[in-house]
Amino acid sequence: MKEKDHKAKMKLPIAIAVLVLVLAANTEAQDAVEPTLEERFTKFGEQMQTLADTIKTKTMATVGDIHDSQFATDTRKWFTEAFGTMKDKLEDVFKQQ
Numbered sequence: 001m002k003e004k005d006h007k008a009k010m011k012l013p014i015a016i017a018v019l020v021l022v023l024a025a026n027t028e029a030q031d032a033v034e035p036t037l038e039e040r041f042t043k044f045g046e047q048m049q050t051l052a053d054t055i056k057t058k059t060m061a062t063v064g065d066i067h068d069s070q071f072a073t074d075t076r077k078w079f080t081e082a083f084g085t086m087k088d089k090l091e092d093v094f095k096q097q
Contacts, residue, residue: 066072
């Protein structure tokens with residue numbers, strides 16, 4: 001019988017201690033839920049930086065894809081050949097004079 005009384009007496013202080021810890025943790029969690037204005041601006045700045053980095057990466061990849069495309073390569077080749085032909089013709093015209 002003494003053992004049961006001893007266990008019953010131990011359960012009450014433990015239950016009270018657990019209850020106090022739960023209430024303290026709940027109070028801290030409520031305080032942490034609402035970010036300050038400074039934290040909001042910091043988070044917003046970080047999100048904008050992430051967005052800018054993502055846009056930069058995607059833009060660089062797209063420009064690289066366009067630069068390396070067959071159309072761009074053929075167009076550069078055509079302009080190089082056309083410019084070379086025009087340059088040769090101009091040299092011939094000015095040599096004759």
